Amino acid sequence: MAKRLFIPHHISGFWLPVYTDDPVTTGSVGAGVLVGGAVAVYEGVGVRYNDALLERDGGVKIASPFPLGYGYAASAVVAIAKAIGEAGLAPRAFVKAHVEEVSRRTGLGDVLAIYTGGCLVARVKAGAPGIGEAYSMPCPKVGVVTADLAQISTGHMLTSRHSVIASAGAEAVAEFLKNPSFEAFLKIALNFSKRVGFLDARMETLGKLPGVLGLFAKKGVLVVFVERDWILDVAHAVEALGKVHVETLRELRVEPLLP
Ligand SMILES: Nc1ncnc2c1ncn2[C@@H]1O[C@H](COP(=O)(O)OP(=O)(O)OP(=O)(O)O)[C@@H](O)[C@H]1O
Numbered sequence: 001m002a003k004r005l006f007i008p009h010h011i012s013g014f015w016l017p018v019y020t021d022d023p024v025t026t027g028s029v030g031a032g033v034l035v036g037g038a039v040a041v042y043e044g045v046g047v048r049y050n051d052a053l054l055e056r057d058g059g060v061k062i063a064s065p066f067p068l069g070y071g072y073a074a075s076a077v078v079a080i081a082k083a084i085g086e087a088g089l090a091p092r093a094f095v096k097a098h099v100e101e102v103s104r105r106t107g108l109g110d111v112l113a114i115y116t117g118g119c120l121v122a123r124v125k126a127g128a129p130g131i132g133e134a135y136s137m138p139c140p141k142v143g144v145v146t147a148d149l150a151q152i153s154t155g156h157m158l159t160s161r162h163s164v165i166a167s168a169g170a171e172a173v174a175e176f177l178k179n180p181s182f183e184a185f186l187k188i189a190l191n192f193s194k195r196v197g198f199l200d201a202r203m204e205t206l207g208k209l210p211g212v213l214g215l216f217a218k219k220g221v222l223v224v225f226v227e228r229d230w231i232l233d234v235a236h237a238v239e240a241l242g243k244v245h246v247e248t249l250r251e252l253r254v255e256p257l258l259p
């Protein structure tokens with residue numbers, strides 16, 4: 001039977017890029033939630049993500065409810081699945097995945113967050129696992145309703161919005177670290193996504209729906225946190241904006257699955 005691995009996705013709520021001349025020390029500080037996730041199965045030829053053949057070499061098939069390119073850190077999931085296939089489930093595989101993300105310009109802090117595991121992950125020092133530093137904080141048991149808004153390349157997003165991400169990111173991180181909590185995350189992620197221009201007025205009005213605890217947008221994903229009794233109503237309202245996914249916040253980490 002083929003080896004199987006569970007890999008959570010990560011949605012960053014706010015971040016401050018840190019660029020150096022070495023991909024290992026390049027990354028970001030910030031915070032995000034783990035959701036999902038994906039299941040990687042080591043079989044066949046090529047690297048596949050749902051229906052897409054990404055590479056002809058390698059031998060891993062990744063199945064995930066979340067699409068590539070919207071903001072669910074799917075590229076980090078792919079890089080982690082590939083690196084673990086080559087190096088085994090060890091810290092050096094995550095370093096390799098981080099270096100691939102930074103070099104491809106598909107991510108900065110996602111591999112560190114996924115490597116750390118947990119629910120709400122705060123990244124306090126940028127870099128690859130082992131060099132960067134992050135810790136997980138508990139989340140309330142609430143629903144997360146996400147909508148796929150648009151496919152936008154991470155490299156393009158980081159370049160075209162560089163100065164506003166740098167200034168809003170620096171303020172967001174400083175405010176969060178004064179008093180880190182799930183509630184602070186919701187408030188700061190909303191403010192960051194408004195300042196950077198990810199969240200429009202139509203999305204913001206969803207915050208007034210019964211049961212909604214908070215919301216933010218990241219690149220091409222809308223993320224709404226909802227009391228569990230209201231999930232279906234909110235999912236229905238969000239459907240007008242894009243394909244909807246419903247999850248519950250919980251502790252997640254990369255782990256082998258029984259074959
Ligand atoms: N490790 C990889 N191997 C092969 N192709 C990849 C890899 N990572 C990304 N890609 C390609 O890059 C694109 C998606 O990368 P991108 O970083 O923009 O999306 P994402 O990871 O889903 O979003 P984000 O990083 O903002 O959360 C896809 O079109 C995919 O074909």
Ligand SMILES: CC(C)(CO)[C@@H](O)C(=O)[O-]
Nearest residue numbers: 012015028107108109110
């Ligand atoms: C750049 C980024 C937002 C892409 O998902 C993420 O890697 C992060 O928070 O550093």
